[in-house]
Amino acid sequence: MRFVAVDNLEPGMILARKIINRNVVSMLQKGVVLTDTNIARLKTNGYLGAYITDSISADIIIGETISEKTFEEGIAAVEDADVGRIIDVARDMVEDISELDRISVDMLDLRSFDDYTYHHSVNVAVYALAVAAKMELPEEKIQETAVAALCHDLGKTKIDPAIINKKGRLNDDEFEEIRRHPQYSYDMLYDNNLISSNVRQAVICHHENENGSGYPNGKEGDEIPLAAKIIHAVDVYDALTSRRAYKEPYAPVDALEYIIGGQGILFDRKVVETMLEVIPAYPPGMDVILSNGERGVVAAHTKNAARPVIRIFPDGREVDLSKNEGYSSVFITSSGLLVQESKDVEVLNEDRSDDNRKKRIVVVDDSSISRGQTQSALFGDYEITTLESAVACLNYIKAKGAPDLIIMDIEMPMLDGVTAVEKLRGMIGNDTKIVFLTAVADRDTVIRCKKAGAVDYILKPVNPVYLRERVSIALDKNLER
Ligand SMILES: [Fe+2]
Ligand SMILES: [Fe+2]
Missing domain, CATH: 3.90.105.10 (Molybdopterin biosynthesis moea protein, domain 2)
Incomplete structure (x- = not known):
């Protein structure tokens, strides 16, 4: 399959x-x-x-984490907000997971736009359970985590669907209303004697961040129950990997990289480590493209999450990327949910009659995952070229001329991003805008970047919506000459 x-x-x-x-x-x-x-x-x-x-995939077996029947019952119970049935389903899920030889959520959930909320709650429960079970929590805690995960977004039914489904930017009031949903979920469970206070606490804290920047109460670190920390991280993972009216899905590897970037800031470190053990970056059955141009399908896991066994198209030859020495410098460049440019985006672009040409952006980053993330955040609106080193960027610009914007990482082997920009200024003048996108935040580096003429300095991990906004502002800015 x-x-x-x-x-x-x-x-x-x-x-x-x-x-x-x-x-x-x-x-x-x-x-x-x-x-x-x-x-x-x-x-x-x-x-x-x-x-x-x-024929090429007939013997690729993709195990279910929970049975199809339990999954469907979960969707129905969440849709009816029937707490008694939710508890039964949670028990079935715990049982299904306990029978697995290896806990790994390999099967992608296939869902349509209109099914989002219910599928989302069941998916979050599957991931949360997998993490809780892998952490070897006591059975009672695992069960509580599953119930809380199924209930975490029940409160969204109290919010006007026009706000929930709004495609454009939310205004402040709408945003505030969305941020009340953990409290609404909590209130819906308050009088229910089937629900323990642990479950209610996990539900109300599912958008709290490690550093206290979350909502509704700004709790931090140990103030947040473990079940809520688990639900929080897998909730974001599920949201990133889903297609919504306003965004294309992240591939699993990109969503995981985003989660890793939020370790210790948004998400608990131990939870993230465990997630990486139970959610594969390249699930079996996923199409991949390799850096040598070959295409294939992931056939099996190996000990190295980034280097699975690939069955190459069209001949079906198998290559274990974790072992095959001929492939030691070959890596996976893109996987699975290859983002296709949608019609809507093309139409939107055509509408900008004053400037029909798509702006050219060059993304320079030595991490393929970061490049992919930036590319998918900016998807559709720009002509994007990704390059894996500052040296490649210098060569590219010599050959193709200056783009409208360069998004530059800083720490890269051979030539760092700031030095590269200092060199570039001599070649391309000041017309090209430079934005640094980096995990480095020390004062001296920031000052050097400003001197090199950067229009913006963005810290990783970055929320894709925020990145889009900063890029659009950067492109509109007029540089002082
Ligand atoms: Fe939520
Ligand atoms: Fe959620």
């Missing part, structure tokens, strides 16, 4: 797993041969893709 992104589905492919939709009970059954019509239906419903079976 393998996962195929919706744009790559073709008539004749055979579904390896049924596609559920709460409005249609089962939209397409396992074993169905896809036609143009049902592929079109999957697209209009906003599905990311489907699991199919074919």
